[in-house]
Amino acid sequence: MKPSTLFSVFIIAEENEAVKELSSGLALMGFACAIASREEIVRQVVESATDLVLVEIDGRSANSRLELSRRIREERHLPIIALVSRERLSDLDDDLNIDDFVITPCDVPELTLRIKRLLRKPSNRRSGELINCGNLVIDMGKCAVSIKGKSVALTFKEYELLKFMASNRGRVFTREVLLNKVWGYDYYGGDRTVDVHIRRLRSKIEGSSHIFIETVRNIGYRFK
Amino acid sequence: MKPSTLFSVFIIAEENEAVKELSSGLALMGFACAIASREEIVRQVVESATDLVLVEIDGRSANSRLELSRRIREERHLPIIALVSRERLSDLDDDLNIDDFVITPCDVPELTLRIKRLLRKPSNRRSGELINCGNLVIDMGKCAVSIKGKSVALTFKEYELLKFMASNRGRVFTREVLLNKVWGYDYYGGDRTVDVHIRRLRSKIEGSSHIFIETVRNIGYRFK
DNA sequence: GATGTTTTTTAAAGACTTTTTACGACTTCA
DNA sequence: TGAAGTCGTAAAAAGTCTTTAAAAAACATC
Numbered sequence: 001m002k003p004s005t006l007f008s009v010f011i012i013a014e015e016n017e018a019v020k021e022l023s024s025g026l027a028l029m030g031f032a033c034a035i036a037s038r039e040e041i042v043r044q045v046v047e048s049a050t051d052l053v054l055v056e057i058d059g060r061s062a063n064s065r066l067e068l069s070r071r072i073r074e075e076r077h078l079p080i081i082a083l084v085s086r087e088r089l090s091d092l093d094d095d096l097n098i099d100d101f102v103i104t105p106c107d108v109p110e111l112t113l114r115i116k117r118l119l120r121k122p123s124n125r126r127s128g129e130l131i132n133c134g135n136l137v138i139d140m141g142k143c144a145v146s147i148k149g150k151s152v153a154l155t156f157k158e159y160e161l162l163k164f165m166a167s168n169r170g171r172v173f174t175r176e177v178l179l180n181k182v183w184g185y186d187y188y189g190g191d192r193t194v195d196v197h198i199r200r201l202r203s204k205i206e207g208s209s210h211i212f213i214e215t216v217r218n219i220g221y222r223f224k
Numbered sequence: 225m226k227p228s229t230l231f232s233v234f235i236i237a238e239e240n241e242a243v244k245e246l247s248s249g250l251a252l253m254g255f256a257c258a259i260a261s262r263e264e265i266v267r268q269v270v271e272s273a274t275d276l277v278l279v280e281i282d283g284r285s286a287n288s289r290l291e292l293s294r295r296i297r298e299e300r301h302l303p304i305i306a307l308v309s310r311e312r313l314s315d316l317d318d319d320l321n322i323d324d325f326v327i328t329p330c331d332v333p334e335l336t337l338r339i340k341r342l343l344r345k346p347s348n349r350r351s352g353e354l355i356n357c358g359n360l361v362i363d364m365g366k367c368a369v370s371i372k373g374k375s376v377a378l379t380f381k382e383y384e385l386l387k388f389m390a391s392n393r394g395r396v397f398t399r400e401v402l403l404n405k406v407w408g409y410d411y412y413g414g415d416r417t418v419d420v421h422i423r424r425l426r427s428k429i430e431g432s433s434h435i436f437i438e439t440v441r442n443i444g445y446r447f448k
Numbered sequence: 449g450a451t452g453t454t455t456t457t458t459a460a461a462g463a464c465t466t467t468t469t470a471c472g473a474c475t476t477c478a
Numbered sequence: 479t480g481a482a483g484t485c486g487t488a489a490a491a492a493g494t495c496t497t498t499a500a501a502a503a504a505c506a507t508c
Contacts, residue, residue, distance in 0.1 A: 089333055096344065100324075103334060109313055110327055120320065155454055172367040193456055195496065217464070217495065218380035219367055379465060416485095417467055423486065441475080441484070 007119055008032045010045050012068065013056035013083065018105060022083075025108035031115065045072055052115055055098070057084040062091050066098075073097045079118040081111070131166050133223075136205060136212060138166055147205055157182070158201050161194075165213065165223035174220040194221075231343060232256045236265065236292065237280035237307065242329060246307075249332035255339065274302060276339055279322075281308040286315050290322075297321045303342040305335070355390050357448055360429060360436060362390055371429055381406070382425050385418075389437065389447035398444040418445075 009031045013019045023033040036044070045053060055069050069080050082092060082101040092101055100114050131138040135148045143159060145152045154162065161182050165173065173181075175191040183189070198221055202213055214222045233255045237243045247257040260268070279293050293304050306316060306325040316325055324338050355362040359372045367383060369376045378386065385406050389397065399418040403411055422445055426437055438446045 086331075086333070089337055092337060093340070096341075101337075103331070107310075107327070109310070113313055113316060113325075116317070117320075157455070170366050170368075172365075189456070190458090192458080192496095196456075196498090199497070215496070216367060222366070381466070413467065414469095416469085419486065420467075420488095439485075 006030065006032055007051040007115075008034075008049055009052050009054060009115065010041075010048075010050045011035045011054045011056075012041065012045075012065065013037060013054070014058075019056070022106050022108065022111070026112065026115075029108070029112045031112075045076075045078070050078060051119060052079045052081065054081050054083055054111075056104070057082045057088050057091060057101075058104075059085070059088065062088055066091065066095060069095075070097045079121075081114060081118065131163070133166060133169065133212065134210060136166075136210075138163055145205070152204055154201070154204060157197055158204070161197055162201055162205070162223075165221065169223050172216050172219050172222045178220065230254065230256055231275040231339075232258075233276050233278060233339065234265075234268075234274045235259045235278045235280075236289065237261060237278070238282075243280070246330050246332065246335070250336065250339075253332070253336045275343060277302055277304045278335075279304060279306050280328075281306050281312050281315060282328075283309070283312065286312055290315065290319060293319075294321045303345075305338060305342065355387070357390055357393065357436070358434065360390075360434075362387055369429070376428055378425070378428060381421055382428070385421050386425055386429070389445065393447050396440045396443050396446040402444065 007030075009026060011019065011023060011033055013035060014037050015035050019035060023035055026033050053069070053072060055065050057065050069082075072078060072080065079099045080097065082098045083104050083106060084092060084101050085104050089103070092098060099118055102111050102114060130140065137146050139145070140163065145154055145159065145162065161178065164178070164182050175194040178194050179187055179189070179191070183193075198213060198215075206212055212223060214224050216222055231254070233250060235243065235247060235257055237259060238261050239259050243259060247259055250257050277293070277296060279289050281289050293306075296302060296304065303323045304321065306322045307328050307330060308316060308325050309328050313327070316322060323342055326335050326338060353363065353365040355364070361370050362368075363370070364387065369378055369383065369386065385402065388402070388406050397405075399415040402418050403413070403415075407413070407417075422437060430436055436448055438448070440446055
């Protein structure tokens, strides 16, 4: 994490001394913090350039705050960390809307590390999602594919097929499944269609150096 | 997490009082724990039915333990939690091989919750997609078989045969039954076919060390 | 509507897998 | 001990699936 990249953190909590202290602690670590406690902030969070949300889960407002984080998640996929008291730990039992938690009172170094780790996860990067397989890069934001930095022109179906397979690396897909997932559940047509697309994809992305798509006889194909 | 499902946790740490206490604390929460500290355990972890690994990162062995977790990850995608002292926190800065961490001395409820949350993530579920027999692993999602971490190339029928027998371990199958279950109820062909496939399977998965398929004279074959 | 591009279909060639056949070794039972 | 049945192996034959190329159809653009 370069110090030059400034990440912006939204803290949803009562604005008391402890929280203010936390906020300035994070500011010291290079995060731009904002504190708010009203519920109307969902809009604000979603629409602003927020990178990550901290939600305080305390006695009185536990449920409403969990609900809040759920709503934020629904609108935009933003990493969320709960600040939770030891007593309220069990509230997080079933909640997968929250990515991580720390027990209050907060230890700033621990929280900082947790924030960093969440922001480093590729799926949480603001930068449009990328799939990165060796020297093949699929930029799903741009719908562009490049290999060793050189961009490769794929047709729509080729791109969709590659994207699907690459985002489930290692798994074997039958032609039928590919037809379902890439062409759509209601597509009616022959298996050979898949073969042909695979062939063209291969001819575009595979040189003599690397093989990306493996055929698994009697079953289908796999992206390696 | 139903209480009926028993998850198995491997703790890599010095076996001191604190760790033993932690282990029994987790046992109380319904986890089957095993402790080990030597490095040779990579094999053991990968080959056993372990669901999750705890790695203690302390002063002396920090780097080697991190390396260890990297190696475990390489062999099999298993969730890993670091038990780390406050002073060693920064060692986790760049390490994405570790899924989560807790600061020692451990708070058992917190650790339990972190374990639960990791195991609940779909990508970490044992999910019935993996058959694990000693050092033989059948990954049904990838349609891949590996033995001591080394992947083995099987043909379709070999794979199907192995999958069927391995998922009914200990049971004896007549050739007729195998023909029915693997080849299909309407298959018409001779018994020798089974023998030949068994032979080729054996030659691929059995070394001098382990025998997986046992011949039961006058009846048929049995796995393990 | 003509043109060029993308997608699907078709069919033959090729590669690999599976089955059959045949035979030797081994076990069981009279 | 010999006959009958069972099992393991190798090689050839049969079969199946995949690749390939080329043509037809669908689609988009002007």
